[in-house]
Amino acid sequence: MNILDQLIDALRVLPGVGPKSAQRMAYHLLQHNRSGAQRLGLSLEQALSQLQHCARCNSFTEAEICERCSNTQRDPSLLCVVEMPADLAVMEQTHSYGGLYYVLMGRISPLDGIGPRELQLDKLIERASDGVVREVILATNFTNEGEATAHYVGEVLRSRGIKVSRIARGVPVGGELEHTDIGTLAQAMVERRKL
Amino acid sequence: MNILDQLIDALRVLPGVGPKSAQRMAYHLLQHNRSGAQRLGLSLEQALSQLQHCARCNSFTEAEICERCSNTQRDPSLLCVVEMPADLAVMEQTHSYGGLYYVLMGRISPLDGIGPRELQLDKLIERASDGVVREVILATNFTNEGEATAHYVGEVLRSRGIKVSRIARGVPVGGELEHTDIGTLAQAMVERRKL
Numbered sequence: 001m002n003i004l005d006q007l008i009d010a011l012r013v014l015p016g017v018g019p020k021s022a023q024r025m026a027y028h029l030l031q032h033n034r035s036g037a038q039r040l041g042l043s044l045e046q047a048l049s050q051l052q053h054c055a056r057c058n059s060f061t062e063a064e065i066c067e068r069c070s071n072t073q074r075d076p077s078l079l080c081v082v083e084m085p086a087d088l089a090v091m092e093q094t095h096s097y098g099g100l101y102y103v104l105m106g107r108i109s110p111l112d113g114i115g116p117r118e119l120q121l122d123k124l125i126e127r128a129s130d131g132v133v134r135e136v137i138l139a140t141n142f143t144n145e146g147e148a149t150a151h152y153v154g155e156v157l158r159s160r161g162i163k164v165s166r167i168a169r170g171v172p173v174g175g176e177l178e179h180t181d182i183g184t185l186a187q188a189m190v191e192r193r194k195l
Numbered sequence: 196m197n198i199l200d201q202l203i204d205a206l207r208v209l210p211g212v213g214p215k216s217a218q219r220m221a222y223h224l225l226q227h228n229r230s231g232a233q234r235l236g237l238s239l240e241q242a243l244s245q246l247q248h249c250a251r252c253n254s255f256t257e258a259e260i261c262e263r264c265s266n267t268q269r270d271p272s273l274l275c276v277v278e279m280p281a282d283l284a285v286m287e288q289t290h291s292y293g294g295l296y297y298v299l300m301g302r303i304s305p306l307d308g309i310g311p312r313e314l315q316l317d318k319l320i321e322r323a324s325d326g327v328v329r330e331v332i333l334a335t336n337f338t339n340e341g342e343a344t345a346h347y348v349g350e351v352l353r354s355r356g357i358k359v360s361r362i363a364r365g366v367p368v369g370g371e372l373e374h375t376d377i378g379t380l381a382q383a384m385v386e387r388r389k390l
Contacts, residue, residue, distance in 0.1 A: 003238075003241050003242050003245050003246055003257055004242060004255050006238050006242070007238040007239065007241070009238075010231070010235040010238035010239075011235060011238075013224065013228050013231030013232065013235055014206075014220045014223070014235075015220060015223045016216065016219075016220075021211065024211075024281075025209045025210055026242070027255075027279060027280060027300075028209070028210045029209070029242075030242060030243070030255060031300050033208050036208030037239050037242075037243055038239070038240075038243060039205045039208065040205040040208055040209075040236075041235075041236045041243070042205075042236075043198075043201050043202040043206075044202065044235060044236035045233075046198050046201070046202070047201070047221070047224075047225060047232075048225070048232055048233060048236070050198050051198055051199060051225060060199050060222075084222055085199075085222060086219070086222070105222075106226070
């Protein structure tokens with residue numbers, strides 16, 4: 001494979017990018033945005049070498065423990081479990097929550113071969129069992145997979161005597177947090193119910 | 196800006212990738228395809244440092260003159276002008292053409308600030324004036340921009356005494372009149388050929 005085809009092929013690692021898009025992207029970068037392409041290459045390298053999972057919330061960070069988890073202003077007795085960092089970000093925008101987070105970095109999805117083991121739920125259980133956390137708030141998506149994840153995680157944590165709640169179903173069924181309006185999401189946080 | 200945000204920002208150099216997609220791509224790469232991300236980074240670097248424009252056809256190549264232009268089996272008296280390498284590729288798939296190519300790497304597009312100067316038409320004129328080329332076949336798209344490009348390029352080359360033609364426009368092979376758009380059909384009528 002020549003170098004151009006290698007680049008086109010490499011671009012297909014991006015989700016949602018098929019052969020045609022990859023081709024268009026490669027031509028665009030080489031022809032019109034070489035400096036952007038260079039920046040992208042460096043950013044990838046830098047991110048791969050310097051980003052790691054926060055030892056507490058599991059999100060991406062440059063430090064061992066991220067800024068949010070190190071913030072003593074936040075309530076360490078509340079732990080909100082979300083699927084992805086994007087969900088955490090949108091939850092923060094509601095300004096309705098002052099506790100800490102745990103990011104699953106995925107969801108239980110048998111069709112994709114992602115079960116409890118792949119999600120490394122042990123890490124969450126350990127985090128939730130630190131003796132400081134008094135309530136775990138499940139804020140996974142209200143999709144089938146997010147619901148299944150909440151159900152499973154809830155069962156596991158409750159069986160260990162941890163108080164668990166689920167954000168309210170103000171979010172439309174089938175909806176994703178990332179695409180929910182802020183007001184609805186704030187309401188869902190306020191109305192979380194005990195499981 | 197932290198390293199994750201830098202990566203998300205860098206991914207937006209890709210055409211058609213907005214903030215949400217870039218975020219999703221970054222998480223996907225970091226979480227699920229680190230080796231793919233590494234390959235992409237290396238491919239970008241390699242492509243930027245090793246690919247250049249073929250001195251004859253202007254397409255991307257690792258050599259000074261690409262394989263196709265070096266192929267003595269092809270007819271050097273015919274020069275087919277296309278917008279992008281993808282157009283060249285699809286033309287080759289027809290097996291209906293044995294001449295050489297010139298790739299504009301774009302099209303005249305005033306709205307995008309791309310005029311004759313940005314397209315470096317001098318390079319095409321020089322190429323077409325090598326004394327060997329006897330006919331330049333314009334195979335730009337039949338979009339407004341492609342048509343404008345063909346018109347302009349045609350004028351310039353003809354004024355230099357070079358024979359210029361345009362690939363035919365009409366009802367597609369296998370196409371039914373009933374399902375052909377009116378513009379194409381009208382054009383096919385105007386440009387009817389004597390049998």
